[in-house]
Amino acid sequence: xxxxxxxxxxxxxxxxxxxxxxxxxxGALIAIPKWKNIRLTVEQMYVVGVQSLLIILVSGxxxxxxxxxxxYTILVNYGAExxxxxxxALSILRELGPxxxxxxxxxxxxxxxxxxxxLMKATEQLSxxxxxxxxxxxxxxxxxxxxGVISMPxxxxxxxxxGILGGHLVGVDWxxxxxxxxxxxxxxxxxxxxxxxxxxxxxxVFAVVIVWIALFKGYSCIPTSEGISKATTETVVYASLAILxxxxxxxxxxxxxx
Amino acid sequence: xxxxxxxxxxxxxxxxxxxxxxxxxLNVKRGKITAIMGPSGIGKTTxxxxxxxxxxxxxxxxxxxxxxxxRISRSSLxxxxxxxxxxxxxxxxxxxMSVFDNVAFPLREHxxxxxxxxxxxxxxxxxxxGLRGAHDLMPSELSGGMARRAALARAIxxxxxxxxxxxxxxxxxxxxxxxxxxxxxxxSQALQLTSIVVTHDVTEVLSIADYVYILANKTIIGExxxxxxxxxxxxxxxxxxxxxxNGPVPFHFPAKDLASEFIGNQ
Amino acid sequence: MTSRKNEILxxxxxxxxxxxxxxxxLRVANQGMAGNGETYKLNARFDNIGGLKARSSVKVGGVVVxxxxxIYLHEQDLIPVVELEIASEYQNTFPxxxxxxxxxxxxxxxxxxxLQPGFIFPEDLEMIEEDKVCDNAPxxxxxxxxxxxxxxxxxxxxxxxxxIGQFLFNQGNE
Numbered sequence: 177x178x179x180x181x182x183x184x185x186x187x188x189x190x191x192x193x194x195x196x197x198x199x200x201x202x203g204a205l206i207a208i209p210k211w212k213n214i215r216l217t218v219e220q221m222y223v224v225g226v227q228s229l230l231i232i233l234v235s236g237x238x239x240x241x242x243x244x245x246x247x248y249t250i251l252v253n254y255g256a257e258x259x260x261x262x263x264x265a266l267s268i269l270r271e272l273g274p275x276x277x278x279x280x281x282x283x284x285x286x287x288x289x290x291x292x293x294x295l296m297k298a299t300e301q302l303s304x305x306x307x308x309x310x311x312x313x314x315x316x317x318x319x320x321x322x323x324g325v326i327s328m329p330x331x332x333x334x335x336x337x338x339g340i341l342g343g344h345l346v347g348v349d350w351x352x353x354x355x356x357x358x359x360x361x362x363x364x365x366x367x368x369x370x371x372x373x374x375x376x377x378x379x380x381v382f383a384v385v386i387v388w389i390a391l392f393k394g395y396s397c398i399p400t401s402e403g404i405s406k407a408t409t410e411t412v413v414y415a416s417l418a419i420l421x422x423x424x425x426x427x428x429x430x431x432x433x434x
Numbered sequence: 435x436x437x438x439x440x441x442x443x444x445x446x447x448x449x450x451x452x453x454x455x456x457x458x459x460l461n462v463k464r465g466k467i468t469a470i471m472g473p474s475g476i477g478k479t480t481x482x483x484x485x486x487x488x489x490x491x492x493x494x495x496x497x498x499x500x501x502x503x504x505r506i507s508r509s510s511l512x513x514x515x516x517x518x519x520x521x522x523x524x525x526x527x528x529x530x531m532s533v534f535d536n537v538a539f540p541l542r543e544h545x546x547x548x549x550x551x552x553x554x555x556x557x558x559x560x561x562x563x564g565l566r567g568a569h570d571l572m573p574s575e576l577s578g579g580m581a582r583r584a585a586l587a588r589a590i591x592x593x594x595x596x597x598x599x600x601x602x603x604x605x606x607x608x609x610x611x612x613x614x615x616x617x618x619x620x621x622s623q624a625l626q627l628t629s630i631v632v633t634h635d636v637t638e639v640l641s642i643a644d645y646v647y648i649l650a651n652k653t654i655i656g657e658x659x660x661x662x663x664x665x666x667x668x669x670x671x672x673x674x675x676x677x678x679x680n681g682p683v684p685f686h687f688p689a690k691d692l693a694s695e696f697i698g699n700q
Numbered sequence: 701m702t703s704r705k706n707e708i709l710x711x712x713x714x715x716x717x718x719x720x721x722x723x724x725x726l727r728v729a730n731q732g733m734a735g736n737g738e739t740y741k742l743n744a745r746f747d748n749i750g751g752l753k754a755r756s757s758v759k760v761g762g763v764v765v766x767x768x769x770x771i772y773l774h775e776q777d778l779i780p781v782v783e784l785e786i787a788s789e790y791q792n793t794f795p796x797x798x799x800x801x802x803x804x805x806x807x808x809x810x811x812x813x814x815l816q817p818g819f820i821f822p823e824d825l826e827m828i829e830e831d832k833v834c835d836n837a838p839x840x841x842x843x844x845x846x847x848x849x850x851x852x853x854x855x856x857x858x859x860x861x862x863x864i865g866q867f868l869f870n871q872g873n874e
Contacts, residue, residue, distance in 0.1 A: 222706035226713045265728055295529075304526035304585075307486050308540045308592075309515035315543075330717035337720035340728055359727060364757060364764070368729040 197392040203311075204318040204391075216319035217326075224285040224320070225327030229334070231280055236335035239272055240264060240342025247343075248351050257353050261362035264343035269366065269375045270431065273336035275423050278382035281328050282415035286390035289320055290411040293394030294404035302395075317395065321387050328383030329376050336375065374430045381422060386415045439464040439596060439628050440485060445494030447477075447484060454480055456652040457494070462645075464595075467622050467629045469639040472649035473674065478632040479523070481649075482598045485630075486518060487511050499595070516544060519589030519597040523604060525581040527573040533560070533584045534569040540591045559587040563617060579610030586617065596628045597621070603635045611635075615642055636675055640664070648674060738788035739766065740847040744800050744813075749780045750857025751811045752802055758784055758813045765790050768813065784813065792844045795820045799853035811857060818853075820844075 207213075247263045293316065296302050305312045340362075347353040366372070390411045397407035440462035447455045454477040462468045472478055483489045485496055487503040496503045498514060506514070527536050537556045541547060547555070560566045563583040573581055582602060589597055599618065603611050619642045622629045633639050640646065640660040648656040648663070648671055656663060656671040663671065673681035689695070746752075749771060758766040766786035774781050786794075797818025804811050824843040845851065 218707060218710050221710045221713070226706070226709045229713060229716075269724070269728070299524055299529070300522040300526035301528055303483070303488060304520065304522050306488055307515060307518065307520040308543070308588075309512040310540075310543050311512070327713075330714065333717050333724065334720040337723045337728075340723075362728055366729045367755060368725065370755070372724050372729050 193392075193396070196396060197388065200313065200317065200392055200395055201321070201388060203313040204321055207311075207314045207318065213314070213319055216315070217322045220319045220323030221327050224281075224289070224324050225331065228281060228284045228327070228331060231284055232277060232331045232335050233338055235276060235280060236273075236338035237342040237345075239276060240268060240339030240344075241346045243267060243272070243339070244343035244346035244351070248347060248353070257347075257351075258357040258361055260343070260347045260353050261358040261360075262365035264347065265340050265362045265366050266371060268336050268339040268343075269371045271423070271427070273339065274332050274375050274378035274382060275419060277328065277332040277335045277379060278386060278419045279416055281324075281331060281383070282386045282390075282419065283412055285324065285327075286386045286411050286415050287408045289324070289387070289390040290394040290397070290408045291404055293317070293320075293391060294397040294399065294407050297395070297397065298399035298401075298404060317391050321391060324387030324390075325380070325383045328386065329379040332379035333376065336372075370431075377430075378423065378426050381426060382419050385418045385422060389415045389418065437464055438462060439499055440630075441497040442485070443495050443497070445484070445491045445496060447480065447489065447491045449480075453652055455491075458649075458652075458654050459494075460647050460654060460657070462596075462628060462630055464628050465622075465626055466644040467618065467631060467642055469631045469633065469643035469646045470649060471632075471634060471636065471639065471646060471674070474634055476649055476652070478634075478649065479600050482520065482600055482630070482632060485598065486515065486520060516592055517595045519592070519594040521582065521586050521589050521597065521599045521602060523601045525573070525578075525585035527576075527581055527585055527588070529573050532570050532572055533565065533576070536573065536584060537569075537588045537591055540588065544592060555591070556587075559591055560584075562590070562621070563587045564613070577610075579606050579613065582606075582610075582614065583617065586614075586621075590621065590625070590627075593625065594627070596630070599629065599631045599633075601633055602631065603633055603638055611638060618642060636677075650674065739785040740788055740791060741769070742784040742786060742845055742847075742849055742851055744782050744784065744851040744854050745774065745777070746780050746782060746800075746802065746854050746856050748856040748859060749782060750802055750859055751804075752782065752813065752857065753811075756810065756812050758786065758815055760794075760815045760817065765815065782813070786845075792842070792846075794818075794845045796843050796845060796849075797853070798845060798851060799855065800851050801855035802857035804858070 243264045244260060247260050248257055251257045251259055251263065293302075296312075296316065302312045302316065305315060344355075344358060348355045348358050393407040393411045393414075397403045438461040440460075442458060442460045444457050444459055445455060446453070446457050460470075470478055470481065480489060484491055485498065485503065487496075490504050495505070499517065501510070501514060503511065503514065527533070528539065531539065534556055537559055538552050541552050541555060545552075557566055557569065560569055563586050565580060565583055565587065568576065568580065568584070573584070576584060602614050602618065606614065615638055618629060618631065621627055631639055631643065640663070643660055646656075646658060646660055646663045647654055650670055656666050656668050658666070664675065666672065669681060672678075752768060752771065754768055754771055756768045757764045758768065766784055768782055769785040770783040772781055772783075773779070794815065795818040797820075799816045799818065801814050801816065802811055803814045820843050828843065
């Protein structure tokens, strides 16, 4: 009986927080964008985009290199090392690019957003904004949302490009796969709409989910040091789970059924 | 002008199961300093948030300058808030901006003034609180008292009609405390400001307040001018004014009988 | 304000993303400026398509001119029909008499369609010049392959098992 009761309460709580999160997003995005807000968004793009760039570049490079190394050792058994290019390109463009970027983004930028907004709440900065007749949803939440949604697909594109170059570095320059076949077979296999655009769409969906979770967790956290640390952890955990779950759904929709 | 800028009528407010206020009414007169005192933990900050429209009372209404704060539209509420300033307990300065930008913030948000004029205005406001020299410091470089003064400069940036001080004296050394008292008094006189000071520092506030409300046990237990309050016969008021550890406001948090707590569970 | 430096860095970030996007477009997906342009459709029936898949390329002498857009089974005849998308720049290029065959690149490589251009009778060439039959739709009289037309001359994929079977059968007869 008690279990049922708890289950019911948890379900209601879940719906309540989904509703609250939707209302928050609605409140943040309903406003007509003003020139000032674009400047704020650019400022936030520096925080969530530029500051995540280094980790994205490094991990993209290494993942491309590892993919090439792993792929080569398998493909060389069948004398098919010419297919290294498409293997690296497809796995990065379709899967690793968006997913790994999203996971890193959740850890790097998502947690920072939650902590920042949580601290602003704890130090009454959000309240004081409200008392200064400035809507914190529009002034604080909205620019961060847009900055994240714009930056994250760009990071994913950069990740993919760097990964493919990393694959070239190991496959061609180190292991001696023919550079011509690396690129040309890749070109004849990779399709712009099917592979590249779908990857970007994935990244875009992940971006919305990560930023949404991060902002909501920060905005609704209990304004104590313990509450903020809990909210930050939850952001990373929920965002990561959401990314992996959504990745399956999106992959099934995009590539599974043809 | 002795009309009321704020009228709170028969207001009740509860958070979850806990009742914070039970049917309280109070008035704040325009141009005066009104002090609201009471033991900590009874939700004095909550009262300010109710007046500012950040929280909604369960029963009753709050009027500011004749408008019901909780029944007007969102945009009118925001218009109304431009006439209120609030000094938060922690100062609540934006940590990523310099003192200058903090004070300039409401001006940049709400006025179309040019940067030159804003520069002049900000320096004037900072001069009023004695921090003109600190305008390019970051909030983290300020002491607690200075942060509060900087926040005060920000709160008066838009020349509000009302300013609410939330525990302005908590945790201040005697010098900062004196400075703040002097500031509150002079601002109120010079700018014709209405001030609400929420605090539990009795002596300091009684020296500047025009009218005092004492809150305890979810309701108002005493009101009047400082002289009237000091001569009050209520045991509760006297306990609060003199700082006695025990009395009508009990020293112990409500709990079961001590004996039954220890024995009853076995 | 210190945001000037940040703005420059954000600008660089955006530029980097655009460069990466271009790299993906031009070097990885070979999305030339005209690559995603107009196409026209052709149909062809095969007895057996082997390992041909949608998006396999259509080549003329090794040059990619189009892609397989769809493969389905003809409802009555129960044989595979392949729908091809050929780039519009090759409009009015391949004669009606062209033939298709399913080929394999290398021993284990992927399969593609080879298009072998046919010929045009001289009198047809004159007709094009005089009547301009290919200039305005419908093109039914045009001696070139046009949108929706079916290529009749097709060679099926070579299936290794069939080949081996045939070989053994022939051996047995001798």
